[in-house]
Amino acid sequence: KAGVTQTPRYLIKTRGQQVTLSCSPISGHRSVSWYQQTPGQGLQFLFEYFSETQRNKGNFPGRFSGRQFSNSRSEMNVSTLELGDSALYLCASSLSQGEGYGYTFGSGTRLTVV
Amino acid sequence: KNEVEQSPQNLTAQEGEFITINCSYSVGISALHWLQQHPGGGIVSLFMLSSGKKKHGRLIATINIQEKHSSLHITASHPRDSAVYICAVRQNTNAGKSTFGDGTTLTVKP
Numbered sequence: 088k089a090g091v092t093q094t095p096r097y098l099i100k101t102r103g104q105q106v107t108l109s110c111s112p113i114s115g116h117r118s119v120s121w122y123q124q125t126p127g128q129g130l131q132f133l134f135e136y137f138s139e140t141q142r143n144k145g146n147f148p149g150r151f152s153g154r155q156f157s158n159s160r161s162e163m164n165v166s167t168l169e170l171g172d173s174a175l176y177l178c179a180s181s182l183s184q185g186e187g188y189g190y191t192f193g194s195g196t197r198l199t200v201v
Numbered sequence: 202k203n204e205v206e207q208s209p210q211n212l213t214a215q216e217g218e219f220i221t222i223n224c225s226y227s228v229g230i231s232a233l234h235w236l237q238q239h240p241g242g243g244i245v246s247l248f249m250l251s252s253g254k255k256k257h258g259r260l261i262a263t264i265n266i267q268e269k270h271s272s273l274h275i276t277a278s279h280p281r282d283s284a285v286y287i288c289a290v291r292q293n294t295n296a297g298k299s300t301f302g303d304g305t306t307l308t309v310k311p
Contacts, residue, residue, distance in 0.1 A: 120299070122299075129287075129301055129302075129303050129304060130287060130289070130301040130304075131301065132298055132299040132300065132301070135299075143298055143299075144298075145298060145299075177244060179244075179246075189234075189246050189249045190234075190246055191246065192236075192243070192244040192245070192246065194243055195243075195244075
């Protein structure tokens with residue numbers, strides 16, 4: 088069974104640009120969550136989607152947004168990129184929402200802002 | 202003070218040793234996860250706990266809800282266990298926000 092697929096794997100953008108990252112969950116998984124990982128801050132929760140609705144949101148500025156489609160695929164968008172947005176962006180999918188469900192991570196998109 | 206604290210930050214062991222990584226948290230949680238991240242970024246979810254103890258192969262995870270503490274144990278450690286181990290909690294308030302520890306970097310020498 089295919090895992091969580093994130094595209095692209097690597098991305099280089101210029102400060103001020105915007106970027107869209109994609110996450111395709113495991114087939115049948117309806118919950119997708121996004122995380123940012125940097126050497127300084129570690130792993131931080133961005134947001135979680137379930138059935139096309141954002142259910143939880145971390146402490147990130149409004150430049151970070153996301154959405155989920157009816158097929159459970161999710162995208163996250165970062166507008167007006169800053170150098171500090173350089174990070175590994177990970178998504179994870181779960182069968183459903185809630186503490187009873189484990190989640191599977193994708194390999195991540197490594198974003199470099201120059 | 203972080204809501205999730207892990208110790209130790211770094212750990213070096215000889216192959217075959219028994220390893221313990223600790224996680225303490227200060228918030229109410231609905232679940233705690235132990236994650237493993239190898240160089241290159243890939244993250245694997247090892248365990249999800251809300252009570253008691255779970256075992257998978259050489260890995261054992263325990264949680265004490267009253268003491269707000271969890272431990273990850275690795276028996277008969279092997280160099281392939283070298284990775285960063287991250288404790289993550291899902292809060293039972295704050296809209297179920299996930300919070301992560303800073304990770305424990307484990308190096309197992311042959």
